Amino acid sequence: MPNNSLRVAVLSGKGGTGKTLVSVNLAYVSSPSIYVDCDVEEPNGQYFLQPDDPLSLTREVIEVLIPTIDPVICNGCRDCVEFCRFHALAFIKNRPLLFPEVCHSCGGCERVCTRGAITRSKRAIGSADNYRSDGIQVISGAMNIGESSGVPVIRHVLAISNNFPEETIVIDCPPGSACVVMESISDADFCVLVAEPTIFGAHNLRMVHELVCRSDKPFGVVLNKCQEGWNPSEDYCVDHGIPVLGRIPYDPLIGQLSSEAKLVSREYPATERFFREILSNIRKEVAK
Amino acid sequence: MKKLLILSGKGGTGKTTIAGAFVHLSGAPAVADCDVDAPNLHLILHDEVEPIREEFCGMNKFVIEDSLCIRCGACLEACRFDAIQRNTKGIYAIQVDACEGCAVCAYVCPVQAIREKEHIAGDLLLSISDRRVFSTAELRRGGGTSGRLVTEVKNRLFARTSEDSPIAIIDGSPGIGCPVIASISGVDMVLIVAEPSVTGISDLTRIVKTARGLGTRIAICVNRFDSNLNKTSEIESYCREENLSFVGRIPYDPEVVGAVNRGLTIVEADCEAAVAVRKVYEETMQCLGLKEI
Numbered sequence: 215m216p217n218n219s220l221r222v223a224v225l226s227g228k229g230g231t232g233k234t235l236v237s238v239n240l241a242y243v244s245s246p247s248i249y250v251d252c253d254v255e256e257p258n259g260q261y262f263l264q265p266d267d268p269l270s271l272t273r274e275v276i277e278v279l280i281p282t283i284d285p286v287i288c289n290g291c292r293d294c295v296e297f298c299r300f301h302a303l304a305f306i307k308n309r310p311l312l313f314p315e316v317c318h319s320c321g322g323c324e325r326v327c328t329r330g331a332i333t334r335s336k337r338a339i340g341s342a343d344n345y346r347s348d349g350i351q352v353i354s355g356a357m358n359i360g361e362s363s364g365v366p367v368i369r370h371v372l373a374i375s376n377n378f379p380e381e382t383i384v385i386d387c388p389p390g391s392a393c394v395v396m397e398s399i400s401d402a403d404f405c406v407l408v409a410e411p412t413i414f415g416a417h418n419l420r421m422v423h424e425l426v427c428r429s430d431k432p433f434g435v436v437l438n439k440c441q442e443g444w445n446p447s448e449d450y451c452v453d454h455g456i457p458v459l460g461r462i463p464y465d466p467l468i469g470q471l472s473s474e475a476k477l478v479s480r481e482y483p484a485t486e487r488f489f490r491e492i493l494s495n496i497r498k499e500v501a502k
Numbered sequence: 503m504k505k506l507l508i509l510s511g512k513g514g515t516g517k518t519t520i521a522g523a524f525v526h527l528s529g530a531p532a533v534a535d536c537d538v539d540a541p542n543l544h545l546i547l548h549d550e551v552e553p554i555r556e557e558f559c560g561m562n563k564f565v566i567e568d569s570l571c572i573r574c575g576a577c578l579e580a581c582r583f584d585a586i587q588r589n590t591k592g593i594y595a596i597q598v599d600a601c602e603g604c605a606v607c608a609y610v611c612p613v614q615a616i617r618e619k620e621h622i623a624g625d626l627l628l629s630i631s632d633r634r635v636f637s638t639a640e641l642r643r644g645g646g647t648s649g650r651l652v653t654e655v656k657n658r659l660f661a662r663t664s665e666d667s668p669i670a671i672i673d674g675s676p677g678i679g680c681p682v683i684a685s686i687s688g689v690d691m692v693l694i695v696a697e698p699s700v701t702g703i704s705d706l707t708r709i710v711k712t713a714r715g716l717g718t719r720i721a722i723c724v725n726r727f728d729s730n731l732n733k734t735s736e737i738e739s740y741c742r743e744e745n746l747s748f749v750g751r752i753p754y755d756p757e758v759v760g761a762v763n764r765g766l767t768i769v770e771a772d773c774e775a776a777v778a779v780r781k782v783y784e785e786t787m788q789c790l791g792l793k794e795i
Contacts, residue, residue, distance in 0.1 A: 227539070227540045228513060228514060228540050228542070229510075229512060229513005229514045229515075229540075229676035229677075230512060230513040230514010230515060230676075230697075231513075231514060234701070255676075255677035255678045255679050255708075256511060256512055256513075256676070256677060256678070256701075256704075256705045256708065258512075258701035258704065258705070261700045261701055261704065279582075297605070297609070299561060299562075299603055299604055299605055300604070318602055318604060319582055320582050320583075320602065320604030320605075320606050321580070321582055321606060322604055322605060322606045322609065325580070325606065325609060325610070326609065357678070357679065359678060359708055359711045359712055359715070360711075360712060360715050361679070362649060362679055362680035362683055363679060363680060364679055388677065389513045389539070389540065389676055389677070390539030390540055390641075390675070390676075390677075391539055391540070391641065391643050392539050392641055392648050393599065394679075396599050410514075411759065411763075412759055412762050412763055413545050413762060413763055413765065414518060414542040414545060414762060417540075417542055417545060418540040418542070421539075421540060421643070424643050425643040428643055441756075441759070443760075443763075444763060446763065466729075469729050470729065470730065472699065473697075473698060473699035473700065473702070473729055473730040473733060474699070474700060474730070475699070475700035475701060
């Protein structure tokens with residue numbers, strides 16, 4: 215079996231630059247491949263990559279540990295309330311009360327309780343879907359609405375993707391440059407930064423550029439929605455010596471197909487070469 | 503003071519473009535950018551004053567004092583975040599990005615070799631000009647606790663502006679997680695900028711449920727509505743079914759990119775989108791119970 219082992223993380227500081235467009239199409243042109251959706255607050259890859267057979271889709275519920283406090287054993291000493299750095303426990307009517315969505319599952323309360331009044335229970339915070347779509351293994355994480363942190367869901371889907379070490383894996387990251395992004399790129403071999411041709415795009419490109427520099431991973435930029443005229447993001451790449459892996463032109467047809475959640479490299483063959491070129495440039499950069 | 507928050511669920515729908523236009527049209531004396539991950543609003547507001555910068559300490563993190571460490575491994579065992587690693591020389595260290603600051607490692611250490619350390623999660627920026635108070639922040643790369651940073655951005659804004667001011671305009675962040683939840687708390691209304699696409703509608707329903715869960719009033723507009731007319735009518739029917747105020751549609755207009763790149767708000771450019779944004783603005787103000795500002 216040929217070794218196609220490559221883990222590519224696709225990210226962008228700003229939302230809506232075309233991260234998912236680049237991710238799903240890269241997965242398509244490198245098929246057989248794995249697509250991992252780490253944008254768990256807004257998991258959108260699933261709409262572009264529909265399951266071949268909906269019945270074969272498996273859904274795993276993702277749970278975190280939370281404390282359960284036995285009100286009979288608890289003597290109201292407050293040790294747990296005082297230990298919790300996340301203020302997930304309040305002291306009400308002489309007993310600790312848990313706010314489950316604030317709990318970080320550190321297990322500290324259970325450790326400090328001298329009476330053994332705290333035991334572990336589980337709480338669902340999201341899910342991970344796993345299915346095949348036209349030669350692509352799709353692993354898609356989704357955080358439940360109302361939750362504050364998607365990190366446990368991201369960790370879980372990345373762990374599933376580690377079962378495929380020989381394959382080309384494309385990781386669709388959340389927008390921004392916060393902890394969830396660091397989590398998503400932690401095991402990547404290469405980072406693709408997708409940028410728009412606006413001053414907003416260039417400003418956010420700078421932010422993710424600093425992030426990937428900190429992570430010490432090789433990276434390159436894909437310029438999306440390129441039009442005639444000034445491209446501040448392209449200038450940024452030139453000024454900082456960042457390799458440009460490819461340019462995707464602004465094209466109303468790409469916009470139209472994407473708005474219908476159609477895979478452009480399949481439905482609009484003229485665009486396939488953009489993604490093939492990006493993939494081949496990634497392989498060249500990784501080989502350096 | 504009425505507090506209007508602009509959100510989108512999905513990124514890149516035009517949140518900041520519309521927030522900038524609203525700031526220009528209303529002359530709002532209180533403005534905040536809560537997209538601490540990727541703040542952009544300042545790029546089109548041009549408050550020509552040097553912002554007051556203040557470091558923001560999030561949760562304290564922990565470090566192992568190697569000279570005291572007896573290499574027992576209790577901390578590594580106890581850490582639920584896999585933040586502690588043992589290198590080939592047997593030295594234990596805490597990875598700062600993975601550490602969530604829970605303090606369990608320090609608690610289990612039998613020789614008190616682990617101590618707390620302040621951690622700067624971001625920088626708060628406050629600009630006070632003749633026209634307005636503008637509060638924002640930049641999260642340091644890879645930082646956590648952005649919800650608390652967002653809360654601080656709003657607190658600093660409201661501490662500096664009078665309750666008698668007619669309106670505060672707050673630009674939010676994409677997604678539905680902690681920074682978004684923190685930005686919603688205490689606002690009078692959320693204006694959601696939707697995108698007419700399959701994924702845009704999915705993200706719209708997720709942000710609507712999030713905002714509803716917090717009991718906030720919601721208005722919706724569609725940006726680049728003509729890029730998919732079917733999806734635009736789908737959003738309009740969704741609003742009717744869900745009883746959400748629909749405040750207008752804005753066409754795709756190549757002038758928008760031009761205006762942004764000249765550092766202008768869209769209403770300063772003479773174009774079709776600007777006319778539509780004005781109408782959305784008027785409708786939104788009516789929903790908020792503000793006739794004229």
